[in-house]
Every structure is written in C-alpha cells, then in structure tokens.
Amino acid sequence: MIIGAGFGGLRATHALAGAPVTVHLLDRNNYHTFLPLLYQVAAAGWSRA
Numbered sequence: 001m002i003i004g005a006g007f008g009g010l011r012a013t014h015a016l017a018g019a020p021v022t023v024h025l026l027d028r029n030n031y032h033t034f035l036p037l038l039y040q041v042a043a044a045g046w047s048r049a
C-alpha cells in the first residue's frame with residue numbers, strides 16, 4: 001500500500017511494476033498536482049502555444 005500519489009508515490013509505484021506484489025496507490029485526490037509548474041501557471045507564465 002502506497003499512500004500519496006505525489007512524485008514519491010508515483011516513483012515507488014513505477015519501481016514496483018513487474019514485481020511479484022500487488023500494489024495499491026492511495027491518494028486523497030483523483031489527480032496529480034504537478035507542483036514544480038504551479039507558480040508558473042498561477043503567474044500566467046505559460047502560454048497555450
């Protein structure tokens with residue numbers, strides 16, 4: 001059971017792919033927030049093009 005689907009949880013899940021275990025990835029949200037780009041988006045630092 002991996003709690004938290006942030007960067008650490010996703011990395012751990014990926015690392016266990018193919019291992020003879022059943023992996024459950026649990027997060028309180030059903031989406032991943034990409035924190036490193038959050039402030040650029042909030043500051044309109046990214047254009048659509």
Ligand SMILES: Cc1cc2nc3c(=O)[nH]c(=O)nc-3n(C[C@H](O)[C@H](O)[C@H](O)COP(=O)(O)OP(=O)(O)OC[C@H]3O[C@@H](n4cnc5c(N)ncnc54)[C@H](O)[C@@H]3O)c2cc1C
Pocket residue numbers: 003004005006007008009026027028029032033035036037038039
């Ligand atoms: C604005 C910003 C910019 C950043 N920029 C960079 C960068 O440029 N380069 C860099 O290397 N790092 C950057 N970081 C740091 C990087 O984002 C963190 O080091 C990294 O996200 C930590 O990973 P984590 O898996 O420990 O936690 P997180 O990625 O925060 O994941 C934690 C997960 O646990 C979940 N969770 C929390 N509590 C519970 C609960 N009770 N039950 C279920 N799920 C729960 C959350 O929903 C979340 O999905 C930045 C951070 C911020 C805030």
